[in-house]
Amino acid sequence: MKRKKILYLSMIVSIGIALHIIESFIPMPFIAPGAKLGLANIVSLITLVVFGYKYALAVAVVRCLVAALGTGAVTGLIYSLAGALFSTLIMALVHKNFSSYFSLIGVSVFGAVAHNIAQLAVASVMISNILIFTYLPLMMLVSLFTGYFVGLASIYASNHLKKIILLNGNNSMNLIM
Amino acid sequence: MTRWDKIFIGSIMVFSIIGIFFVKGITVNSQNLYLVIEVDGKPYKKISLDEAFPKQVIEIKTAHGHNKVEIEGLRVRIVEADCQDQLCVKMGWLHKANQTSICLPNRVSIKLVANTSEVDIISY
Numbered sequence: 001m002k003r004k005k006i007l008y009l010s011m012i013v014s015i016g017i018a019l020h021i022i023e024s025f026i027p028m029p030f031i032a033p034g035a036k037l038g039l040a041n042i043v044s045l046i047t048l049v050v051f052g053y054k055y056a057l058a059v060a061v062v063r064c065l066v067a068a069l070g071t072g073a074v075t076g077l078i079y080s081l082a083g084a085l086f087s088t089l090i091m092a093l094v095h096k097n098f099s100s101y102f103s104l105i106g107v108s109v110f111g112a113v114a115h116n117i118a119q120l121a122v123a124s125v126m127i128s129n130i131l132i133f134t135y136l137p138l139m140m141l142v143s144l145f146t147g148y149f150v151g152l153a154s155i156y157a158s159n160h161l162k163k164i165i166l167l168n169g170n171n172s173m174n175l176i177m
Numbered sequence: 178m179t180r181w182d183k184i185f186i187g188s189i190m191v192f193s194i195i196g197i198f199f200v201k202g203i204t205v206n207s208q209n210l211y212l213v214i215e216v217d218g219k220p221y222k223k224i225s226l227d228e229a230f231p232k233q234v235i236e237i238k239t240a241h242g243h244n245k246v247e248i249e250g251l252r253v254r255i256v257e258a259d260c261q262d263q264l265c266v267k268m269g270w271l272h273k274a275n276q277t278s279i280c281l282p283n284r285v286s287i288k289l290v291a292n293t294s295e296v297d298i299i300s301y
Contacts, residue, residue, distance in 0.1 A: 098181075106182035113189060137196025144189055 008165065009047070009055060013062050016043035020067035020080075035142045038112060038150055040067070044088045045108055045154040050161050053092035060084040078126070079119050086118035087111040104158070108151030112143035210274060211290045212253050214246065218284075226251050226289075242283030253287060255280065 020040040040063060048056035064084050068077035091111040094102060102110070116139040124132045210226040216239050224235075228250050237244045244265070245257035252272040255265040258280050265280035274291030 101179065101181040102185065103179050103182050105178050106185050109182075109186055109189065134200040137193040137200060140189055140193040141197070144186055144193075148186070 005051070005055075009051065009059060012043055012047055013059050013066070016040050016059060016063040017067045017070060019043060020063060021070045024071050024073070035139065036146070038115065038143070038146045040084075041087065041108065041111055041115070041150050042153050042157065044084065045091060045104065045111065045150065046158045046161060048088065048091055048095055049104065049154070049158045050165065053088070053096065056088050056092060057085065060088045079122055082122045083115040083119045087115035090114035103151070104155045105148055105151030108154060109144060109147035112147030112150065113140055116140055116143055209291060210251055212246075212248060213288045213290050215286045215288070216284055217241070221285075224248065226253070237283075237285055239283070239285070242280070242285070244280055244283055244285050246287055253289065254278070255285075255287065258283060258285075 019042065023037055023039045026037060043063065044056050044060050047059045061081070061084070064077060064081045068074055068080065088111070091107050091114070094107050094110045099107070116136060120133055120136055120139070124130050212222075212224045212226055213220065214222040214224075214235070214237065216237065221237065222235065226248065230248070230250070232247070232249045234256070235246045235248070237246065243257075243259045244255055247254055247256045252270045254270045255268070255278055258265050260280055260282035262282070265278050265285070268278040271278055271287070271289050274289050277286055277288040279286040
């Protein structure tokens with residue numbers, strides 16, 4: 001089971017890296033500069049639901065580190081790492097304690113808002129200017145829509161992933177290989 | 178999507194819209210001033226002003242003459258000039274946007290310019 005878990009997790013990480021790199025090619029210039037779709041958050045959320053919060057944090061860290069090498073944006077690493085870690089942490093807390101109230105969409109919106117706050121906090125330290133937080137309301141408004149989309153995608157993906165893993169629990173990996 | 182999801186998303190939406198208007202309100206009133214020094218009509222120096230910055234004196238030495246500009250917090254003045262009329266010195270402190278003080282014999286002009294955006298460029 002442990003080997004299988006590692007296999008699944010590494011596949012999830014590779015999907016996350018691909019999404020992260022593809023996402024950096026998608027410009028969103030019309031809404032707010034710097035706004036992103038947050039596609040890679042789907043991966044964190046799925047891991048959180050299917051495997052648990054420890055694995056979700058690990059996946060987030062590995063995804064950010066490798067994707068930074070892939071995109072070449074090493075200064076962006078600090079931003080993406082802080083955002084991914086904090087949002088995964090918040091999503092884990094919400095999912096663990098309030099999952100009877102919030103569906104995955106709500107959890108994902110929580111994560112998106114946390115991601116914004118963490119990134120702006122890092123940015124305000126980096127350029128030593130607290131006024132960058134005036135950008136937060138606009139970013140939150142945009143992240144509501146992207147967060148909703150991420151949540152919806154995670155609901156569909158995690159349902160199927162749970163099924164695959166349950167079916168595959170004590171058998172070989174024939175179904176996916 | 179549960180009821181709590183809708184409540185949460187709605188409250189975030191309301192908060193961020195209120196926040197956008199609040200931010201607009203404070204950025205228009207902000208005293209984000211720049212001092213622009215021009216010599217002979219060409220930009221010589223551009224300095225950002227802030228309450229917290231220490232007092233500083235800038236010397237302008239050109240072929241036309243010699244001036245000294247003093248910056249203190251959000252206000253600026255010409256303290257010294259080697260011209261005849263000393264009009265620029267008599268102008269005193271400048272503390273609002275678009276106020277200017279000009280020393281015609283030395284072809285020096287200082288001007289306060291307000292800039293509404295704090296950041297030059299944001300790159301991700």
